[in-house]
Amino acid sequence: MCIWQRLPNTLDFREMPTRNISLTREQDEFVDEIVKAGEYQNASEAVRDALRALQQRRKQDELKLELLRAQIGIGVSALDRGDAIELDDTEIEGYLGDLGARRTRRSRRKRAR
Numbered sequence: 001m002c003i004w005q006r007l008p009n010t011l012d013f014r015e016m017p018t019r020n021i022s023l024t025r026e027q028d029e030f031v032d033e034i035v036k037a038g039e040y041q042n043a044s045e046a047v048r049d050a051l052r053a054l055q056q057r058r059k060q061d062e063l064k065l066e067l068l069r070a071q072i073g074i075g076v077s078a079l080d081r082g083d084a085i086e087l088d089d090t091e092i093e094g095y096l097g098d099l100g101a102r103r104t105r106r107s108r109r110k111r112a113r
Contacts, residue, residue, distance in 0.1 A: 021047070 023031070031043045040046040078084060087095055 031046050034040055034046055035043055040049065
């Protein structure tokens, strides 16, 4: 015996706003290609997916920017406290190399645990 349940249609295309957009030839060909390959049922579906990916990337960029601002704040606070060292141009490369080596050793120790 098979029981079927009708699920609510959450994507009511009749209520979706429409928009005309202009694409480059390459973009148009790409949309045609992925629709023909069966990845999407139509061009609108492909464009909606691209917009969702753009929204996600923008959210990630916003979070990265927040983190960067927080790190800058930590650095500025350290400078204000006088917790800094001065390096001239010839010392920077060696100092950064030492930091990288220390970080690599720390990562290896954490993985070994």
